Amino acid sequence: MIRLEKKGRNPFIVYGEEKSIEEQLRRNILLTTVDAMLKWSRRNSLWPLPLGLACCAIEMMGAFFARYDMARFGFEVFRFSPRQADLMIVAGTVTRKMAPIVKRLYDQMSEPKWVIAMGACAMAGGPYNSYAVVQGVDNLIPVDVYVPGCPPRPESLIYGIMKLREKIKQEREAKIL
Amino acid sequence: MKREFEKDTGVKTDIIELNMGPQHPSTHGVMRIILELDGEVIVKATPVIGYLHRGTEKIAENRAYYQVVPYTDRLDYLSPMSNELGYVMAVEKLLGVEVPLRAQYIRVILAELARIASHLVWLGSNANDIGAVTVFLYAFREREKIYDLLEAISGQRMNNAFLKIGGLAGDLPEGWIDGVRKFIKEFPEKLKDPDGLLTKNRIWRERTEGIGIIPRDLAIDLSLTGPPLRASGVERDLRKDTPYLVYDELEFDIPVETAGDVYARYLVRMEEMRQSVRIIEQAIEKLPGGPVLIDDYKIVPPPKDKVYRDIPELIHHFKLISEGFHPPEGEVYFAVEAPKGELGYYIVSDGSNKPYRLRIRPPSFVNLQALEYILPGHLIADAVAIIGSLDPVFGEVDR
Amino acid sequence: MIGPLIKGLTITFKYIFKKKFTVQYPEERRELPPRAKWLHILQRHEDGKERCVACMLCASACPTEAIYIVGEENDLENPISHGERYAKVWDLDLGRCMFCGYCVEACPEEALAMTDEYELAVPTRKDLVLHKEDLLVEPGTPPVKTWLGFYRKEPIGAMPVTRPMEVHVEYEEYLKRRGPREAHE
Ligand code: SF4
Ligand code: SF4
Ligand code: SF4
Numbered sequence: 001m002i003r004l005e006k007k008g009r010n011p012f013i014v015y016g017e018e019k020s021i022e023e024q025l026r027r028n029i030l031l032t033t034v035d036a037m038l039k040w041s042r043r044n045s046l047w048p049l050p051l052g053l054a055c056c057a058i059e060m061m062g063a064f065f066a067r068y069d070m071a072r073f074g075f076e077v078f079r080f081s082p083r084q085a086d087l088m089i090v091a092g093t094v095t096r097k098m099a100p101i102v103k104r105l106y107d108q109m110s111e112p113k114w115v116i117a118m119g120a121c122a123m124a125g126g127p128y129n130s131y132a133v134v135q136g137v138d139n140l141i142p143v144d145v146y147v148p149g150c151p152p153r154p155e156s157l158i159y160g161i162m163k164l165r166e167k168i169k170q171e172r173e174a175k176i177l
Numbered sequence: 178m179k180r181e182f183e184k185d186t187g188v189k190t191d192i193i194e195l196n197m198g199p200q201h202p203s204t205h206g207v208m209r210i211i212l213e214l215d216g217e218v219i220v221k222a223t224p225v226i227g228y229l230h231r232g233t234e235k236i237a238e239n240r241a242y243y244q245v246v247p248y249t250d251r252l253d254y255l256s257p258m259s260n261e262l263g264y265v266m267a268v269e270k271l272l273g274v275e276v277p278l279r280a281q282y283i284r285v286i287l288a289e290l291a292r293i294a295s296h297l298v299w300l301g302s303n304a305n306d307i308g309a310v311t312v313f314l315y316a317f318r319e320r321e322k323i324y325d326l327l328e329a330i331s332g333q334r335m336n337n338a339f340l341k342i343g344g345l346a347g348d349l350p351e352g353w354i355d356g357v358r359k360f361i362k363e364f365p366e367k368l369k370d371p372d373g374l375l376t377k378n379r380i381w382r383e384r385t386e387g388i389g390i391i392p393r394d395l396a397i398d399l400s401l402t403g404p405p406l407r408a409s410g411v412e413r414d415l416r417k418d419t420p421y422l423v424y425d426e427l428e429f430d431i432p433v434e435t436a437g438d439v440y441a442r443y444l445v446r447m448e449e450m451r452q453s454v455r456i457i458e459q460a461i462e463k464l465p466g467g468p469v470l471i472d473d474y475k476i477v478p479p480p481k482d483k484v485y486r487d488i489p490e491l492i493h494h495f496k497l498i499s500e501g502f503h504p505p506e507g508e509v510y511f512a513v514e515a516p517k518g519e520l521g522y523y524i525v526s527d528g529s530n531k532p533y534r535l536r537i538r539p540p541s542f543v544n545l546q547a548l549e550y551i552l553p554g555h556l557i558a559d560a561v562a563i564i565g566s567l568d569p570v571f572g573e574v575d576r
Numbered sequence: 577m578i579g580p581l582i583k584g585l586t587i588t589f590k591y592i593f594k595k596k597f598t599v600q601y602p603e604e605r606r607e608l609p610p611r612a613k614w615l616h617i618l619q620r621h622e623d624g625k626e627r628c629v630a631c632m633l634c635a636s637a638c639p640t641e642a643i644y645i646v647g648e649e650n651d652l653e654n655p656i657s658h659g660e661r662y663a664k665v666w667d668l669d670l671g672r673c674m675f676c677g678y679c680v681e682a683c684p685e686e687a688l689a690m691t692d693e694y695e696l697a698v699p700t701r702k703d704l705v706l707h708k709e710d711l712l713v714e715p716g717t718p719p720v721k722t723w724l725g726f727y728r729k730e731p732i733g734a735m736p737v738t739r740p741m742e743v744h745v746e747y748e749e750y751l752k753r754r755g756p757r758e759a760h761e
Contacts, residue, residue, distance in 0.1 A: 051200065053207055054229055054572050055254035055335060058298070062324075065317040069598045080201070095575075098207060098228045101199055123704060124671025127248065127640040130232035136671070138701060146704060148696040149614075150674035151335055155601050160697035162602060167699065244639035247676040332613035332690070338676035346681075350611065484684055491684065498682040499636045 042086070042112065043168040045074040046161070049085035051105065053092025056119035056151040060091040063154035070158065082108040087164070088141075089157075093121035094134045106141040114168070116160055117143045120150045192220060197560070199228045205302060205564065206571035210548070214557060222552035222560075224545060229575040237535040241501030242268055243342055245535065250336040252539065253573040255298050256291035258327070259515040260573075261340040266421065267511035267522035268342045271504045272476060280344040280469040281422045285460045286357065287330075287339070288422075288513070289453040293364070294323045295516035296446045300371060303443070303565035307384050312371045319367055326356050343477040344470035354461060361454045368450060375443070385440035389551045389563035392437060399547055402540050403518025405567055408445045409437035415514035427459045439566040446568075476502050501530035517541045517568060539573040608692040613677045615693040616668060617713050617720065619686065621658060624715035627687035628666060629659030634679035634688055642672035643679060659685075666708040670696060680722050689720040 052060055064070050064078065079085040082105045094102055106115070117137050120126030123146045125135035137143060144167060147160035198209040207228035213221040233252065237245045249264040250257040262284055269276065276284075301316030324334040329350055331339035339346050375381045391401070396409040406413060414431045416424040432448035434441035470477050474493040483490040506528040512521035518540030525534040544567050552560060599606055608614075619627050630647030646665035656662040680688045698704060 054231075055251055057206070058254060058335065062317065062321070066314050067318070067321045067599060068601060072598075072600075093229060093231050095228060095230055097230065098199065101228075105200060120671055120674060124669070124701065126672060127251070127674045128231045128233075128236065129640070129672070130236050132230045132232045136701065143701075144699065146671075146698050146701065148670035148673070148698070148704065149694065152696070153334060153694050155599075155605075156694045156696060158601050159695040163697045163699070240639055244637075244678070247639055247674055247678075329609040329611065332609070332611040332677065333675060336674065336676075338674075338678070346677075347611070350609070478681065481686075494682075494684060495633065498633050 039168055043165040046087040046114070046164075047079050047085045048075055048087045048089050049080070049082050049105065049109065050078050051088055051090045051092075051102065053090070053094060053098060054121065056091035056122070059151040059154055060089060060118060060157060063157045068154040068158060070161070073158070073161065075161065082106075083110060085109055086113050088113065088115045089118055090115065090122040090137045090143075091118040091151075093126070093128060094137045094140070095132050096134060097132075099134050099140055102137065103140045114144045114164060115141055116145045116147060116157075116164060118147045118149075118157060118160070119152055120148065123148065126150060190216065195557075199225075205569055208545075208564075208569065208571060208574075210552075210560070210564075212552075212557065212560065217556050217558075219552050219555055219557060219560065222549055224548050226542075226545070226571070227575050229571040231572075231576065233576045234535050234537060237532055239531065241530050242504065242532065243501055245532070246340065246342070247336065247338040249537075250338060251572055252537065252576060253295070253515060253517060253520070253541070253570045254335060255570055256295035256516045257336050258287040258291035258340070259295075259513060259520065261337070262288050263511065263513040263515065263520045263522050265340045265342050266513065267509055267524050268504070270511050271507065271509045271524055271526055272342070272502075273505075274343060274471055274473065274476065276344045276471060277468050278423070278465050279467040282460050282464045283345060283349065283469065284340065285422050285424065285427070286457050286464075287327075289456050289460075290323050290326065290357075292453050292516040293450050294320050296450050297323075299446060299565070299568045300443075303562070303568075304371070304375060304381075306561040306565045307381065309374060309378075309381065312374055315367070315370050315374075319364065322360055326353065326360060329353055329356065341470065341477060343473065344468070348469050354464070357457060357461060361457050364454055365451060368447070372447065376447075382440060384559070384562055385443060385566075386436075386438060388439045388555065388559050389566060390436070390438045391547055391551055393435075395547070395550060396437070399543070399550070401518070401544050401547060403514070403516070403544065404442050404445045404449065405544050405547065406518070407432065408434045408441035410435040415512055415519055419512075421511075421513060423460075423463075424456075426463070427456050429456050439562050442566045503528060503530050512538065515540055517570065517573070518544060520573075537573075537576055539576060541567075541569040541571075542574045542576075545569045545574055608694075612692040612694075613675050613680075613690045615691055615696060616680070616711055617689050617691055618666060618708065618711045619689060619713055619719055620715055620717065625655065626657040626662055626712065627685045628663045628683075629657050629685055629687070630661040630663040630666075631659075631684065633682040633684060637678045637682035638673075639676065639678065640672040640674055642669045642674075643667070644669070663708060666711065668706045668711060669704060670698075670706060671701065671704045686719070686721070689722045691720065 050060055062068060086109065088106060088109060090102065117123045121128060121133065122137045125133050127150065134140065145160045145164045147156055149156050193214050195212045195214055196209060197212055199207040209225040209228065211223040211225065212219050233248050236248060246261055246264060249260040252260045297316040297320045301313035304312035327337055328334050330353055331337035331346070391405060391409050393410045396406050396411060410433060412431055412433045417431060429452045432445045432452065434445050474490065478497050479490040479493050484494045504526045506526055508523065508525045510521055510523045512519045519538065520540055521538035523536040523538070524532050527533040547567060548564065551563060555563065621627055630645055632645055635643040635645050644665065644667040645663050647661045648664040650656055650660060650662055677690060680690055
């Protein structure tokens with residue numbers, strides 16, 4: 001978030017810089033290079049599983065089409081099958097009836113996997129503070145990046161994905177297994 | 178039921194049950210259909226809905242009247258302006274106010290833009306389901322232009338929260354009308370691209386003609402509305418039958434087809450887009466000057482510069498924002514012709530500042546019933562074409 | 577069979593040499609229209625005092641209850657706002673907000689305005705709640721006059737051309753003063 005960054009608070013620096021000796025030993029030279037390679041390739045071709053549940057799905061589709069064209073970043077392939085995707089974009093309201101399905105789809109994705117919660121509903125229930133809506137998809141699955149908006153502009157989503165790439169870069173070690 | 182495959186080959190087969198959805202690219206949201214299949218042929222289809230039930234109606238009972246408007250945006254999220262229109266007009270009917278003429282014309286323009294935007298998504302996704310991906314790209318390109326117009330007027334691309342009970346949140350920004358003029362001038366030309374790719378295309382016609390026929394009687398029995406009804410040969414359009422706003426001063430035709438199949442619904446919607454362009458053209462020509470909000474400070478907030486200056490206006494402002502207004506006791510039903518069909522709002526008022534009950538009649542919900550009747554007998558590959566042609570939007574079906 | 581194919585391909589090939597429709601987003605940020613309803617700011621008077629007087633109107637106008645305010649009496653010696661009270665806590669929950677602009681419309685002090693900042697992604701749910709410190713502008717920032725609640729006077733003349741709006745002009749000036757937004761990342 002630019003506002004926070006201007007005030008000297010980058011919320012995206014999540015991992016500390018200092019490393020213990022033990023850890024440095026573990027990350028010997030070969031592994032670090034392989035690590036960097038893996039992370040580089042992963043962050044540059046995330047294949048999203050578009051979980052379009054409500055209004056936000058339309059803006060997500062907007063981000064994939066001509067005007068914003070996410071293919072520029074290597075995200076061109078929509079994978080409707082969770083087995084082939086490594087990024088889940090939860091776009092829309094997760095209701096109680098839908099919750100088990102969201103959870104199952106997440107479980108079916110193969111590691112490593114990331115999740116973006118797009119829109120107020122997916123982040124925290126949004127405008128729907130009601131009996132039928134799960135108050136945030138992070139009650140079900142871990143979320144890496146939250147993209148606020150109702151619905152977020154396609155640019156907001158792209159910004160969120162850029163931030164996710166930063167985050168993958170910062171991850172301590174690529175999850176090899 | 179004697180099964181085809183068994184009849185032909187003598188091999189005994191079982192009926193298999195197939196779950197389509199809720200996460201499926203061509204159910205247009207979150208619907209599940211339990212299909213019972215005999216080989217490739219559907220013998221029974223049971224739609225299961227409710228995966229997007231968000232409790233809008235219940236939430237509305239706990240909000241002041243003016244606070245419900247943004248929630249109605251999110252019903253049929255392909256055309257937020259039409260939903261707002263239905264709701265604000267229902268409340269205006271309850272209050273017995275009439276908005277200024279200029280606001281009415283602008284509302285017509287916005288509602289027709291919303292209709293085009295909604296039909297474009299339908300066009301793109303229905304064609305995409307059948308296999309013509311290019312059309313989707315063209316449709317979304319045009320839709321982006323409508324988004325730009327809506328953003329310039331309301332500040333948001335979707336879910337605009339722009340209509341107010343008693344008028345509009347603001348007058349048109351400078352140059353907006355020129356933007357609309359440019360759009361409607363170019364749009365029919367651009368619509369020729371998907372038209373050229375589909376209308377006479379043999380593959381498209383073979384996939385759509387004679388598929389998913391809704392006979393006229395069935396359409397009436399199921400009380401379908403909107404394009405599915407008009408494609409079955411019934412000429413019903415609330416804009417003509419019970420004219421609201423200024424539709425009776427504008428000239429337009431209602432496209433009607435008699436075949437009742439997917440192709441007929443395609444033709445009806447394509448023609449509706451062209452008619453919408455016609456309506457907008459006339460509305461722009463006739464657009465009068467004047468205010469866009471009524472002057473009753475019990476219903477609409479007073480202008481801000483007055484609020485800063487005058488004490489009575491400041492009091493009105495505080496009272497209206499913190500409490501809302503109290504419409505008289507009673508009940509109203511008001512319906513508009515949304516892109517999907519008859520979108521009705523039924524409001525029961527007990528005289529307090531919140532609706533006692535808000536019931537929404539969503540057109541897609543009613544139209545979706547037809548699935549159960551028309552899917553059996555078709556190949557499973559045709560199911561996506563039929564679902565797409567009914568154009569359900571689940572924000573509205575499940576509310 | 578060949579006829580329709582050629583026809584289809586003519587339509588698609590037509591676009592090869594057309595102007596590209598794509599916005600190169602992170603490098604090129606489209607300027608939003610002046611009415612854009614994105615992240616809120618809390619404004620200050622020219623003398624650096626906060627405008628918000630903790631009247632709670634924005635919180636009660638909000639359909640989603642996204643705003644949480646705790647007001648406190650001003651210290652007479654060293655007031656924080658011009659009114660009797662000021663907002664000790666002013667939190668906005670982006671996890672609820674639907675950017676409808678009703679709060680801005682409600683604010684009687686022009687304390688709230690909406691900007692065109694839409695790059696809002698955050699990594700944890702805690703960061704979704706923005707506090708007063710995050711939203712408050714620096715002292716000396718030129719005021720943004722919002723359109724919400726202002727654009728209602730009738731345009732002069734009967735024809736559809738709407739008159740140039742002062743607010744619009746002011747916003748344009750603000751954009752000019754602010755200068756181009758530096759490209760981030
Ligand atoms: S966040 Fe807003 S736009 Fe997105 S699904 Fe929820 S209500 Fe719809
Ligand atoms: S923009 Fe709307 S939802 Fe967001 S804080 Fe303001 S009133 Fe509430
Ligand atoms: S922001 Fe405005 S409306 Fe909200 S408490 Fe402050 S002065 Fe009142």
